[in-house]
Amino acid sequence: MVLTARAMVRWLMGLALVCALGAGNAAAGELLVIHLPGIGGHMYMDDELVKGLREGGVSGRIEIYNWTCGDPGLPALHAMERNQKQAEKIAAMIVDEKRKRPEISVRITSHSAGSGLAVWALERLPEGVQVEDVVMIAPALSPGYDLSAALRHVRGKVFVLYSEFDALVLGVGTKLFGTIDGVRTEAAGMVGFVVPEGADAEEYRKVVEIPYQPEWTRYGNNGDHIGGMMRRFVEAVVAPMVLDERVGATTRPVDGEMAGRR
Numbered sequence: 001m002v003l004t005a006r007a008m009v010r011w012l013m014g015l016a017l018v019c020a021l022g023a024g025n026a027a028a029g030e031l032l033v034i035h036l037p038g039i040g041g042h043m044y045m046d047d048e049l050v051k052g053l054r055e056g057g058v059s060g061r062i063e064i065y066n067w068t069c070g071d072p073g074l075p076a077l078h079a080m081e082r083n084q085k086q087a088e089k090i091a092a093m094i095v096d097e098k099r100k101r102p103e104i105s106v107r108i109t110s111h112s113a114g115s116g117l118a119v120w121a122l123e124r125l126p127e128g129v130q131v132e133d134v135v136m137i138a139p140a141l142s143p144g145y146d147l148s149a150a151l152r153h154v155r156g157k158v159f160v161l162y163s164e165f166d167a168l169v170l171g172v173g174t175k176l177f178g179t180i181d182g183v184r185t186e187a188a189g190m191v192g193f194v195v196p197e198g199a200d201a202e203e204y205r206k207v208v209e210i211p212y213q214p215e216w217t218r219y220g221n222n223g224d225h226i227g228g229m230m231r232r233f234v235e236a237v238v239a240p241m242v243l244d245e246r247v248g249a250t251t252r253p254v255d256g257e258m259a260g261r262r
Helices: 005-028 044-055 074-078 080-100 114-123 167-177 214-219 231-242
Strands: 031-036 061-064 105-111 134-137 158-162 207-211
Touching: 031 044, 031 080, 031 114, 044 061, 044 105, 044 231, 074 167, 080 105, 080 114, 105 114, 105 231, 114 134, 134 231, 158 231, 214 231
Parallel strands: 031 061, 031 105, 105 134, 134 158, 158 207
Antiparallel strands: none
């Protein structure tokens, strides 16, 4: 079949439109998950989380960002100045991704002290730049840390998985050595967050706190410090959060009172 010049132009315009729509849909569906590990740096449990996310249906890119700079453990916990610089780098990474792909969906998962880096990175995002959702597993932040500034850069929810059975690391450990924000107290990953005086109560509506459920033992989560990172648990419970699906676990609102939590 021989096309006239006018028909050829129309065909090319239609092809260009189809390609443009296809590219737009691809961009709209693109997902980036940034995972921030604890003070141990990139460990086997972080790889387990990635496997669980994949098996739970999370596609797209999953990047583990090791913010400990090859200096893990207590030095990473107490390197406040370096950690703040690392948070700046994480924020810059998010901004760069949003600049290159405005439609990209960015979600953050974090374990233990990595939750502090997640919060500080969010605080450093420019006005109007937001991630979709955040999942904090056993956050080693102090319960009264004001999340207001970070929450302004979250479009959806901040899921907080905490366990009263995480007493060795986030009870005894953080009382002795401090949380990632330098407070010697039981961490939010053990007792949950509270709304400090002067915080933005409306922003705190984004926080969904999920206490440990005994039935999670069938997924390999015994409520200890790494239980929330187990592959089967991540597949069954964490992946739906990352996929923005309805969460079936029992949740509770963030406490508005500080009394008895330190």
